[in-house]
Amino acid sequence: MDNRPIGFFDSGLGGLTTIPYLAQYLPEEKIVYFGDTARTPYGSKAVSTIRQFSMQIADFLKSKNVKMIVIACNTVTSTCLQLLKQKYPDIPVVGIIDPAAKKIAEVCTGENHIGIIGTKATISNMAYETAVRNYKTGLNISSTACPIFVPLIEEGIVSDDIMTLSIKHYLDSFITENSIDTLVLGCTHYPLIRKEIEKLYPNLNIIDPSKEIIERIYRVLSDNDMLAKDSSFENTFYASDLSDNFLNMINTIFEGSNFRVAFKSFDIK
Numbered sequence: 001m002d003n004r005p006i007g008f009f010d011s012g013l014g015g016l017t018t019i020p021y022l023a024q025y026l027p028e029e030k031i032v033y034f035g036d037t038a039r040t041p042y043g044s045k046a047v048s049t050i051r052q053f054s055m056q057i058a059d060f061l062k063s064k065n066v067k068m069i070v071i072a073c074n075t076v077t078s079t080c081l082q083l084l085k086q087k088y089p090d091i092p093v094v095g096i097i098d099p100a101a102k103k104i105a106e107v108c109t110g111e112n113h114i115g116i117i118g119t120k121a122t123i124s125n126m127a128y129e130t131a132v133r134n135y136k137t138g139l140n141i142s143s144t145a146c147p148i149f150v151p152l153i154e155e156g157i158v159s160d161d162i163m164t165l166s167i168k169h170y171l172d173s174f175i176t177e178n179s180i181d182t183l184v185l186g187c188t189h190y191p192l193i194r195k196e197i198e199k200l201y202p203n204l205n206i207i208d209p210s211k212e213i214i215e216r217i218y219r220v221l222s223d224n225d226m227l228a229k230d231s232s233f234e235n236t237f238y239a240s241d242l243s244d245n246f247l248n249m250i251n252t253i254f255e256g257s258n259f260r261v262a263f264k265s266f267d268i269k
């Protein structure tokens, strides 16, 4: 048993989409979350910058005595997972792409046409294709970057004509030309526009990595005898900019329960 909190982080509020699943499946676990809302989006930044930011955040989470670091961000997972695992060999570091790749391999066959959508960083380094291949070969996978989604979502522009146009801009021809039947939301912000995507393309089977990561968290904690029991820790959410949208999301997710919100910023070296 280990009652210390789990550290989660993302470039902004996207990683919060994993938390309702954690609360549903592992209600005893408590968290420290960091959203880098002042420096989001990461997905169009240089890999060296993403690495620098991620190390700052992981150091901060470690200073909060977390028992595990969960990278609730596809962009950071695709660029920094190995680095962070090497830097913190004493605690488990879990990325979001491998659990989703496992799910894709479980539910898809060579008959399917799988579409991966994500940030420029995640798509350009083929992180999903590589991870899926470790579980299954012979799958049809196409991918495309949708760089405007994250800034719009961070602004709270979700159920709006601008978002509908943006989705159509990136996905209309991608889905038609590649006959996509299975869409992977390869960025943790995208579950926040899942309804809008489903409205436009109702026949798609959608895979949400924010849900798939929970089973991996459970397995790693359970294998290491680190599951929490009756922890009195108060869930704590840090952000580098306490934007209204970030605060509204937390209030919606944790309505009626106790949590703490705090500001934390980093110097750009």
Ligand code: DGL
Residues within 6 Å of the ligand: 010, 011, 012, 014, 015, 040, 041, 042, 043, 044, 072, 073, 074, 075, 076, 118, 119, 122, 150, 186, 187, 188, 189
């Ligand atoms: N939620 C991050 C991801 O999963 C968004 C990245 C960004 O800041 O561009 O990739």
